[in-house]
Amino acid sequence: MSASPPLPNLYLIRHGETAWTLTGQHTGRSDLPLTQKGEQESRQLGFLLRGVTFSRVFTSPRIRARRTCELLGSDAVAEIEPDLAEWDYGDYEGWRTVDILKHRPRWNLFLDGCPNGESPMQVSERADRLIARLRSLAGNIALFSHGHFGRVLAVRWIGVAVEHGRRFLFGTASLSVLGFEHEKADEPVLSLWNADAHHLSDSHLRLGDIRPMKQRAIERWENEGGEIAGPPDVSTESTARQRPPDPSN
Numbered sequence: 592m593s594a595s596p597p598l599p600n601l602y603l604i605r606h607g608e609t610a611w612t613l614t615g616q617h618t619g620r621s622d623l624p625l626t627q628k629g630e631q632e633s634r635q636l637g638f639l640l641r642g643v644t645f646s647r648v649f650t651s652p653r654i655r656a657r658r659t660c661e662l663l664g665s666d667a668v669a670e671i672e673p674d675l676a677e678w679d680y681g682d683y684e685g686w687r688t689v690d691i692l693k694h695r696p697r698w699n700l701f702l703d704g705c706p707n708g709e710s711p712m713q714v715s716e717r718a719d720r721l722i723a724r725l726r727s728l729a730g731n732i733a734l735f736s737h738g739h740f741g742r743v744l745a746v747r748w749i750g751v752a753v754e755h756g757r758r759f760l761f762g763t764a765s766l767s768v769l770g771f772e773h774e775k776a777d778e779p780v781l782s783l784w785n786a787d788a789h790h791l792s793d794s795h796l797r798l799g800d801i802r803p804m805k806q807r808a809i810e811r812w813e814n815e816g817g818e819i820a821g822p823p824d825v826s827t828e829s830t831a832r833q834r835p836p837d838p839s840n
Contacts, residue, residue: 646730681708
């Protein structure tokens with residue numbers, strides 16, 4: 592029996608801070624640069640990723656994502672991937688969620704989309720199209736993208752509806768890893784979610800060998816004894832670190 596083809600590990604990286612992430616404005620098509628802090632936090636994340644070899648690197652065409660890619664030292668081999676672009680907010684470009692809710696009190700991006708922008712179904716289909724291409728690759732793949740689209744990509748990777756993306760925070764200059772449990776193509780998992788440089792440094796993770804959290808917990812139990820905690824609830828409380836809600840991208 593021939594061996595199964597190797598599977599990819601997707602290193603999903605959100606760009607660093609911009610002026611509009613600070614003000615909470617939805618940033619889709621607008622091409623804003625990183626702030627000084629955004630550049631610094633991107634460099635810090637890049638320092639921790641130095642030991643990871645990427646077989647392919649893809650970035651959103653937006654300046655904030657391309658600059659983050661550059662600061663992580665991957666720009667020389669990066670390929671522009673239009674499907675990694677942020678959700679098109681249409682008429683809500685530059686708006687804050689609090690201001691949208693004054694006009695549409697029950698509005699939720701992941702349920703309603705944006706007028707003259709993308710609907711949840713359109714963004715979901717874009718993510719599915721990208722995932723289908725990425726699954727044909729092998730090795731560590733770097734993806735530089737945005738807050739809301741990154742959340743959609745994550746939930747579609749594990750096969751749940753786009754509306755569940757609202758329960759996954761994805762902060763600036765953070766790393767998530769989309770992989771497979773037991774190296775099985777039919778068991779996609781989130782191996783790591785929403786970890787920034789501070790969290791990664793404190794937890795001493797070996798980024799060149801990201802494994803599903805369940806697998807790491809089992810190995811730790813076998814080596815050290817004790818009980819394995821039950822799986823965390825998939826919610827904003829179970830992300831790798833806690834941040835206040837960040838509607839901007």
